[in-house]
Amino acid sequence: MLGYRKRIETDLQAWESKGWIDADGARAIRGDLATRSTGIGMAPVLAVLGAVLLATGAMTFVAAHWNDMPRVARLALLIGSLWAAYGVSGWLSMRGHPYFAEAANLLAGALFGVNIMLIGQMYHLSGSLPAAMLTWTAGVALAAVLLRSNTSLALAIVLAGAWSIIRTGETEGIHWAYLPVWAALFAAVTLTTRWRPAYHLLALSLSIWVVSAGSLVEGPDRHEYAVLAGLAVIAAAWFGRDWIDRVIAASRPAICYGLAVAFAGLYAMQFLDLGIYGANLWYAANGMPLWMLAAATLALVLGALGLGAVAGNQPLTWLAYVGFSLELVTLYFRTLGTLLDTSIFFLLAGVLVIALAWLAWHLRQRQLHQGGTA
Amino acid sequence: MRFPVIKNAWLALAVVAAAQSAVLGYMIYDRASLLRAGREVVLPVVPVDPRSLFQGDYVILGYDISRLKTTLTEATPQMAPGKPVFVTLSKGADGTWAQSAFGFEMPPALKPEDAVLQGRIAYAWLDGGVINISASYGIEQYFVEEGTGKEIEEQVRDRKIAVLLAVDASGRAAIKALMADGEIRYREPLL
Numbered sequence: 001m002l003g004y005r006k007r008i009e010t011d012l013q014a015w016e017s018k019g020w021i022d023a024d025g026a027r028a029i030r031g032d033l034a035t036r037s038t039g040i041g042m043a044p045v046l047a048v049l050g051a052v053l054l055a056t057g058a059m060t061f062v063a064a065h066w067n068d069m070p071r072v073a074r075l076a077l078l079i080g081s082l083w084a085a086y087g088v089s090g091w092l093s094m095r096g097h098p099y100f101a102e103a104a105n106l107l108a109g110a111l112f113g114v115n116i117m118l119i120g121q122m123y124h125l126s127g128s129l130p131a132a133m134l135t136w137t138a139g140v141a142l143a144a145v146l147l148r149s150n151t152s153l154a155l156a157i158v159l160a161g162a163w164s165i166i167r168t169g170e171t172e173g174i175h176w177a178y179l180p181v182w183a184a185l186f187a188a189v190t191l192t193t194r195w196r197p198a199y200h201l202l203a204l205s206l207s208i209w210v211v212s213a214g215s216l217v218e219g220p221d222r223h224e225y226a227v228l229a230g231l232a233v234i235a236a237a238w239f240g241r242d243w244i245d246r247v248i249a250a251s252r253p254a255i256c257y258g259l260a261v262a263f264a265g266l267y268a269m270q271f272l273d274l275g276i277y278g279a280n281l282w283y284a285a286n287g288m289p290l291w292m293l294a295a296a297t298l299a300l301v302l303g304a305l306g307l308g309a310v311a312g313n314q315p316l317t318w319l320a321y322v323g324f325s326l327e328l329v330t331l332y333f334r335t336l337g338t339l340l341d342t343s344i345f346f347l348l349a350g351v352l353v354i355a356l357a358w359l360a361w362h363l364r365q366r367q368l369h370q371g372g373t374a
Numbered sequence: 375m376r377f378p379v380i381k382n383a384w385l386a387l388a389v390v391a392a393a394q395s396a397v398l399g400y401m402i403y404d405r406a407s408l409l410r411a412g413r414e415v416v417l418p419v420v421p422v423d424p425r426s427l428f429q430g431d432y433v434i435l436g437y438d439i440s441r442l443k444t445t446l447t448e449a450t451p452q453m454a455p456g457k458p459v460f461v462t463l464s465k466g467a468d469g470t471w472a473q474s475a476f477g478f479e480m481p482p483a484l485k486p487e488d489a490v491l492q493g494r495i496a497y498a499w500l501d502g503g504v505i506n507i508s509a510s511y512g513i514e515q516y517f518v519e520e521g522t523g524k525e526i527e528e529q530v531r532d533r534k535i536a537v538l539l540a541v542d543a544s545g546r547a548a549i550k551a552l553m554a555d556g557e558i559r560y561r562e563p564l565l
Contacts, residue, residue: 063430067519086391123405126515
């Protein structure tokens with residue numbers, strides 16, 4: 001917001017000196033900007049961090065297993081704290097401090113999990129951690145929906161991800177049960193606050209799920225599914241952008257997540273997967289030559305750069321730069337057969353990209369020319 | 375479409391707190407009633423490398439029934455992690471219990487003096503026609519106060535420790551007490 005204001009101030013002075021807007025217009029624009037919210041500020045962020053610290057303190061209190069305090073008393077103390085946190089949340093929202101109330105909601109949701117952990121410890125429950133995590137997720141999701149609480153939504157999404165990771169670690173297969181839980185959380189966000197960061201958390205969780213599923217299938221790793229899924233998301237979000245953005249402005253970030261998933265899949269196929277060709281460094285796990293996958297990765301990244309430029313999608317451009325750099329650095333250390341082959345690959349790719357730069361410059365010139373005459 | 379708001383914010387908060395407390399209460403009731411009403415079984419404990427984790431210090435308890443062996447036959451079902459196993463326990467002359475049978479379904483007929491434990495397969499591997507199964511029963515961790523696990527661990531290593539379990543009709547088990555040299559050492563209250 002501050003950066004935007006600074007930029008528009010420079011522009012306003014330039015436009016005013018050129019006579020495109022008069023002094024009254026500039027003043028009106030400045031006045032309008034001043035009335036807008038300047039974000040949530042520092043205080044609520046600190047309150048949330050404080051809540052996280054309190055929750056961590058409660059969790060280590062349980063872990064300390066302090067026997068001088070009878071465990072009934074410990075349980076009463078922690079369930080009492082749960083109620084107190086919700087009480088504080090209500091009091092804060094009555095007093096007109098919604099952001100502080102959100103910090104209290106986060107603390108209460110964390111305390112629900114701390115209580116679950118305490119009960120597990122009281123009865124020496126072993127092997128039930130996934131069930132405990134799912135119960136925790138459900139309780140926090142209920143709070144999120146009934147209280148319309150953004151922090152609870154975020155906590156529930158993170159907890160569901162943690163549940164899936166723990167469950168996957170125990171059973172070593174694709175964790176399909178995550179999908180309905182993810183869908184329920186998506187519905188919870190959509191039917192309550194439609195908070196954008198919660199959607200980002202959901203998209204990030206699903207992206208990680210899709211990419212990791214490629215190494216959880218039986219037999220050799222199959223990350224090509226992640227690549228196809230990512231490409232499908234990019235295509236759907238690009239060609240369906242008008243339709244999607246009429247419902248919710250999601251097509252641009254969706255393209256970014258699609259790129260991240262497709263890139264991660266290609267990266268895993270080239271450098272992480274182990275398969276029958278595992279000993280052969282210049283073949284991917286599924287038998288494809290590494291140079292072909294490397295070329296496909298560069299094509300994907302360059303395509304994303306082009307899309308980012310055409311659509312003015314800055315995050316996509318940055319993601320593409322990061323992907324480009326990652327690909328090159330890793331390729332440099334893992335040669336395509338011999339060092340000479342790798343050298344030829346880099347030289348050819350360099351010539352191609354420079355040719356693309358030349359083409360892009362000409363297209364841009366023509367565009368500007370047409371813009372000037374129209 | 376959006377969810378309707380509960381107009382009274384205090385009511386919403388109370389509903390959430392009550393619902394979460396009810397879940398916690400049910401978890402306690404479930405365990406306490408298993409401890410109170412379950413059939414008592416004494417199972418000797420075998421040493422396992424001790425570790426410590428998130429819920430604080432705990433002692434890992436291993437049992438003879440944690441490792442099961444069976445020969446591979448036509449009727450053997452697929453061994454996947456998480457699939458159930460049922461171990462029948464019979465009481466020996468010395469008062470401790472040991473495995474007398476096991477299978478992949480609840481035994482249809484059970485002698486009244488026996489008890490059944492339901493476990494889950496952690497992993498299984500085939501070794502020359504013999505299936506080795508690592509199974510867990512939800513009774514493998516004993517949480518102790520910070521810094522007090524050493525004593526129990528040493529007794530476990532000396533094979534002096536047994537657990538007193540409460541087992542219900544479906545084969546679920548809860549640790550009721552730790553026993554050392556046949557005497558109850560650490561008894562767990564219901565609450």
